[in-house]
Amino acid sequence: MKQPMLNIKNIETYYDRILALKGISLSIENGSVTAVLGNNGAGKTTILQTVIGLLDDQPEKGSIFFQGRDITGKETVDIVKMGIGYVPEGREVFQELSVLENLMAGGYMHNSASAKETIEKVYRYFPVLKERQKQMAGTLSGGEQQMLAISRALMNRPQLLFLDEPSLGLSPLLVDQLFDIIHQIAKDGLTVLLVEQNANKALAIADYGYILENGRFVASGTVEQLKRDEDVQEFYLGIKAEESVRATQRYKRKRRWN
Amino acid sequence: MDKRTSYFEDITLLKDRPVKGWSLLGLLLFGLIPFVLAEYQVFIANLVLVNIIIILGLNVLVGNTGQISLGHGGFVAIGAYMTVILDEGWLPFLPSLILAGFVAAIFGFILGIPSLRLEGPYLAVATLGFGLAVTIVIGRLSFFGGHMGIMPPQLEVWGMKLTTNSHLYYLTLGIALVLGVFARLLIKSRIGRAFSAIRDSDIAAASLGVNVVRYKTMSFAFSAFYAGIGGGIWAYVLGFISPGNFTPVLSILLLSMVVVGGLGTITGSVLGATVITLLNLQGEKIQEVPLIGPFFEWVSVHYMSISGLPNINFVFMGLTVILIILFEPLGLFGIWMRIKIYFKTWPF
Amino acid sequence: MIGQLIMTGIVAGSIYALVALAMSLTYKSSEVANFAQGEMAMFSTYVAFVMLATYQLPFWVAFGGSLLFAFLLGLFLHLAIIRRAKDPNVLNLLIITLGFQVFLYGLAGWKWGSEQRVLKIPVSQTETVEFAGLIISQLNLATILVAILLMISVYILLRFTKLGLAIKATQQNETAAKINGIPTRRIVAITFGISSVIGAVAGILMAPITTLDPNMMIEPLLKGFAAAVLGGFNSLAGVVCGAFILGIVESLFGFYISTEFKSIVAFLIIVIVLYFKPSGLFGTHYTRKV
Known part of the structure; x- marks a missing residue:
């Protein structure tokens, strides 16, 4: 069997004294789109931050392999060099730099000639950025900043892209447009790990999915499998299975997976 | 360290018998200092006490x-000069000192x-x-004596003339104790908690109803008061003050x-004031320290300049x-805590 | 007369501007107001002096050597000291830099004593040049020119080079910089190095005007710091403006009102300006998120 691109084995991550990830295992196949769903505080961002090395001395336990190489506990700069891109929650663009400068910063590890090539590619995905290339990033709208953040991560020509809640704070129309483009980027060959609260949109473009609750995976599988799961339907997709007796819900349906 | 069972316990000054015992012993030891140390060393002790007051x-x-x-x-300067000027002809020493403190407090505000x-x-x-x-x-x-500075008049408290360093020592010790207890009570009081709230997050404190304006200025005024008192006493300990005493280096x-x-x-205040004051004073006369002194002299002659040794x-x-x-x-206090914990949990 | 005063103010302002620039550079990178800036500059100037006087090296070699030393000193401050702080809050970092300043002051005083030395530079202090109807000494002219040249260099560095981009990115968002492969630790260290070099140039420019002794940078440091606050720490152009404004106002005040209180004019202005604009004249006020 071909080696998965990213293989996370049983990691435990602490925030100070709080155990945020309680034994997470996850593997990502080359060329796939994997969605990690969960509510606020479940630990989704923590997974990404742990893998990319932003949390000091974490993971406490477990190991992470990228393309067969052990990247557990390595420095962010080295991990990013190996080909993982990260689009953080909340965009985190460089507010006082122009769009173009943001992109050039993203291409820091490449020489400027090849960076310019990549910029052209990026403009094809997000033409609005080309229009605004001299504008200061802090003045862009939320959606445009999100596009900038994604483009900036693409500048490094990663093989694996982490997207942390790209739909956050965007209007539904914009979310649709954005996810169309993300889907296109994935089809063009990029492996994507998508962390989202918006389960519907995420599952629409993903191949595999994991559901995270309180630092543990409670469900995983192909997207078809997940869509069929009644618990997923009720708690993450908003599809109610049955009306209760008096047309009001007396008690919440119990989750069956614990 | 020991479990507190009531809020009252948290804020009381002397918790239980052992604490009371140690406090009494400490008081006794401090009281004996002028009898065991030489005159010059008592002078240094006075300087330490003055700094303790300011640092509190x-x-x-x-x-x-x-x-x-x-x-x-x-603020130290204000306290020092005010005390001397008032004492020179207007008020007796103690009222001068206190008034000077209040003047400093106003500036603090x-x-x-x-x-x-x-x-x-x-x-x-x-x-x-x-x-x-x-x-x-x-x-x-x-008016303030300019660069030449001014000299405080003979120190007289309640009719007694205080002439030696030892006399001054007891006066300063008394004042330091009173102010120390007051500071301690303040920290543990409602006001002290307001201070801490401001330190940790003044916006959150304000949203909880803490009057940030009042407490911030109060804190400045309080610390200025102490600095003023310390300064006033310092003038008498030194016997002479001039602007050169109050440079930014002092701050x-x-x-x-x-x-x-x-x-x-x-x-922490007590430890910090003591250690740094002593270090500062001794450092200036490093040559007199056995072993280390000559070593540094030697280094000076060979690599540095001897005139710059101070x-x-x-x-x-x-x-x-x-x-x-x-x-x-956490400073020296942190180290002190570690030592205490180490002994408390000994032999693990 | 007033033109002459303004000229004096510009000369002083040039030096304050360099100090302010240096402080602002490190402040933007790491939230540290580097109080040790002055003594670092002073120490580097002494290094230049030693190279000139003791080893009889030509001026430009000494100049370059001194700048190299300054750069390394900046790296040292950041990597060996600031990086190691267990609890890097504002107060602690402030005290660390103050401690380093005191340490360097003592070290310089110990090594070279407090006698005043003369730093020989290849520009005359007494020969004058006429410029726009005003008389200005060669030295003062050189001071202004060198300062402006340096400021322009920094501007070019930040605006047009990759390193400058990395510095700006790290200043604005360290995490985002990291995930783009920018080696932030190295970049901040380099920023400290550059800032130290700028300070050293200020020191070398100052030494012929006043004299070379351990105290020489204390007032310029305070004034430069004050200028940075006046202009708004966040904006490099702002701090430079603040410095020149300070220099000129100080000079005018000194002549028309009182030379004795000239020094506190600086702080008076600052307190007043800060009262109306708490982030300085040109600083951008970032609302604090609670």
């Missing part, structure tokens, strides 16, 4: 309320007003400017005492401050 106040401002003051030397809007380096500059301004103004006005020294000692604690004082101070902050952010 400054620590409340910096450690408990989280503000920065790089100009506290200015005034300095507290910009602090409402400034923080970090901006506040640092404002306080620095204040300290510098006081020094310059005092230096130029002949930096005071701030170091707070940080090295331990932010926000009474013990500057080694600063080398030590700077190094101490840096090392403490790097390795023990």
Whole structure:
């Protein structure tokens, strides 16, 4: 069997004294789109931050392999060099730099000639950025900043892209447009790990999915499998299975997976 | 350390028998100092006590309320000069001292007003400017004796003439104790909690109903009062004051005492003031220290300059401050706590 | 007369501007107001002096050597000291830099004593040049020109080079910089190095005007710091403006009102300006998120 691109084995991550990830295992196949769903505080961002090395001395336990190489506990700069891109929650663009400068910063590890090539590619995905290339990033709208953040991560020509809640704070129309483009980027060959609260949109473009609750995976599988799961339907997709007796819900349906 | 079972226990001054016992013993020991030490050493003890008084106040401002003051030397100066001038013909010593303290407190209040809007380096500059301004103004006005400085009159308290360092020692010790107890009570009181709230998050504190304006200025005034009292006594300990005593270097020294000692604690204030004062004084006369002195002399002759040796004082101070902050952010108090814990949990 | 005063103010302002620039550079990178800036500059100037006087090296070699030393000193401050702080809050970092300043002051005093030395530079202090109807000494002219040249260089560095981009990115968002492969630790260290070099140039420019002794940078440091606050720490152009404004106002005040209180004018202005604009004249006020 071909080696998965990213293989996370049983990691435990602490925030100070709080155990945020309680034994997470996850593997990502080359060329796939994997969605990690969960509510606020479940630990989704923590997974990404742990893998990319932003949390000091974490993971406490477990190991992470990228393309067969052990990247557990390595420095962010080295991990990013190996080909993982990260689009953080909340965009985190460089507010006082122009769009173009943001992109050039993203291409820091490449020489400027090849960076310019990549910029052209990026403009094809997000033409609005080309229009605004001299504008200061802090003045862009939320959606445009999100596009900038994604483009900036693409500048490094990663093989694996982490997207942390790209739909956050965007209007539904914009979310649709954005996810169309993300889907296109994935089809063009990029492996994507998508962390989202918006389960519907995420599952629409993903191949595999994991559901995270309180630092543990409670469900995983192909997207078809997940869509069929009644618990997923009720708690993450908003599809109610049955009306209760008096047309009001007396008690919440119990989750069956614990 | 021991479990507290009631809120009252948390704020009372002397908790239980052992604490009371140690306190009494400590008091006794302090009281005996003038009898065991030489005159000159009592003089040094007086300097230490003066600094303790100042630092008790400054620590409340910096450690408990989280503000920065790089100009506290200015309040010390105000207290010193005011006390001397008032005592010279207007009021007896103690009232002069207290009034001088209040004058300093008023200036503290005034300095507290910009602090409402400034923080970090901006506040640092404002306080620095204040300290510098006081020094310059005092230096130029002949009313204050100008560059030549002024001499305080004979110290007389309640009819008794205090002439020796030992006399001064008991007076200072008494004042220090009173002020120390007061500071301790303040920290544990409602006001002290307001201070801490401001330090930790002044916006959150304000949203909870803490009157940030009132407490911030109060904290500045409080610390200025203590600095003023300390300054007033200092004038008499030294026997002579001039603007050169109150340079920004003094302010930096005071701030170091707070940080090295331990932010926000009474013990920290005492430790920090004591250690840094002694270090500072001894450093200037390093040649007299056995073993180390000659070593540094030798180094000076071969690598450095012998005339500059007194500057080694600063080398030590700077190094101490840096090392403490790097390795023990809680200061000497933190180290003291570690020692206590180590013995409490011995033999593990 | 007033033109002459303004010229004096510009000369002073040039030096304050360099100090302010140096402080602002490190402040933007790491939230540290580097109080040790002055003594670092002073120490580097002494290094230049030693190279000139003791080893008889030509001026430009000494100049370059001194700048190299300054750069390394800046790296040292950041990597060996600031990086190691267990609890890097504002107060602690402030005290660390103050401690380093005191340490360097003592070290310089110990090594070289407090006698005043003369730094020989290849520009005359007494020969004058006429410029726009005003008389200005060669030295003062050189001071202004060198300062402006340096400021322009920094501007070019930040605006047009990759390193400058990395510095700006790290200043604005360290995490985002990291995930783009920018080696932030190295970049901040380099920023400290550059800032130290700028300070050293200020020191070398100052030494012929006043004299070379351990105290020489204390007032310029305070004034430069004050200028940075006046202009607003966040904006490099702002701090430079603040410095020149300070220099000129100080000079005018000194002549028309009182030379004695000239020094506190600086702080008076600052306190007043800060009261109305707490982030300085040109600083951008970032609302604090609670």
